[in-house]
Amino acid sequence: MKYKLKYNINKNIKIYDCIIIFINNKYNKFNKNYKKIKKKKTKIKKKLFNKLKINKILNNNKNIYLIKFNNKKINKNIFKKLIIKTIKIIKKKYYNNILVFLENIKFKNIYWKIFNFINIIEYETYKFLKFKTKKKKNKKKLIYFKIKYKQKNKSKQSIKNSLLISNGIKKTRDLCNTPPNICNSNYIFNKTKKYINGKNIKISYLNKKKMKKIGMNAYLSVNRGSKNKIKMIKIKYFNNPKSKKPIILIGKGITFDSGGISLKHSNNMHEMKYDMSGAAVIWGIMYIINKLNLKLNIIAILSCAENIIDSKSTKPGEIIKTLSGKTVEIINTDAEGRLLLCDTLSYINKYKPKIVIDIATLTGCCLIALGNNISALITNNKNLSKELIKASKQSNDDIWELPLYNKYNKYLISKIADLKNCSENNYSDTINAACFLNNFVKKYKWAHFDIAGTAWNKNGATGRTVYLLIKFLTNRIKNYNKII
Secondary structure, X not given: OEEEEEOOOOOOHHHOOEEEEEEEOOOOOOOHXXXXXXXXXXXXXXXXXXXXXXXXXXXXXXXXEEEEEOHHHOOHHHHHHHHHHHHHHHOOOOOOEEEEEOOOOOOOOHHHHHHHHHHHHHHHOOOOOOOOOOOOOOOOOEEEEEOOXXXXXXXXXXXXXXXHHHHHHHHHHHHHHOOOOOOOHHXXXXXXXXXXXXXXXXXXXXXXXXXXXXXXXXXXHHOOOOOOOOEEEEEEEEOOOOOOOOEEEEEEEEEEEOOOOOOOOOOOHHHHHHHHHHHHHHHHHHHHHHHHOOOOEEEEEEEEEEEOOOOOOOOOOOEEEOOOOOEEEOOOOOOOHHHHXXXXXXXXXXXXXXXXXXXXXXXXXXXXXXXXXXXXEEEOOHXXXXXXXXXXXXXXXXXXXXXXXXXXXXXXXXXXXXXXXXXXXXXXXHHHHHHHHHOOOOOOEEEEEEOOOOOEEOOEEOOOOHHHHHHHHHHOOOOOOOOO
């Protein structure tokens, strides 16, 4: 889609293939916007107001749609429903130039309405067609927003920022949807170099040799059965000289998870290409942050590996010495994500972070507990929790906080090592996994997101939590009001 602004529609109303007007259904008369159209002798029958929520009027080869809403009940969810109704209209092939009136919706400001209108349109019309041999060539539709001239600057900024963030989320979803025979650790590294670059960016990685040298044995144990070379990718973004301590973002990047020796069931195993969604989310966040030139210091770690069966694969019953020095008994090789993350959490201590946030498709139990609409949040700091919940509400991306219940550590105590990588039953495994990670967290604010239920659905990758964490980060910049 392309987006433009219109201040005066009287002169060129004939150029629009379609006009979409949102109208409060308690009124049976036209407001100023309708009167402008009425002057052009477009006949609109009042009886249509009492029919369906979307009314189609055909006069003089002009298509006018009235989308009704109740002004008393308008909120973010209602706004989204209105835009989804709009999408159904503009998907029609013969509508290439569409004029949209947002002024009637008395909710938030024009920046917010345009920003979210574009975000929803771009998100809902996303398709992953890279590997389709036959692709339909559809002409890009042009959407005009009718606004007041005094709203010009804010509206232009809104279009620019919304497209930037939407593009970052699209690229995140593309990365997740890429099949595992192509998307491995090296592929992600090359994509990082290609799309995330600039004067504030420094990209590097740790390979097997470096990891072995410093003692990241838990991390290395996950990739032992894979022919693909392991890479822990680091993206350093420093754009705030006043702040010494960085925010660190960590993403689990298992590019395919067979479960290892503890083999997963074959049903839906093809979906395990999405086990790198945490790393993809962090990748997308860094892409957006760099484009926005935010005044922050952030280090992103994409903890990439592949969990495949081979004669060299880690076996249940093995004991691994982690980077922290703690030993871990491997009970289940399908609990591999926490092995990546525990060494990563130990590794980042050298940066003396202010805040650490990790994102992972970590536990199937999260899907059982919260379904596929809510991500789990577990944190060791109440203030950090409040900030993230605020960002969740602002971004309309639902999360639910689960307790970091330290008494559950008893399920992780091994008789022959310091810890087990999981309990020997699946009870409360989402909390247990967080408790396991907490054993490797030092004295910094830490939050853990489990997105196992929200990272993908039947339509593919969702890109969930990208915008949520962009909101969290921009909220931390004083007087920053460009992203709403």
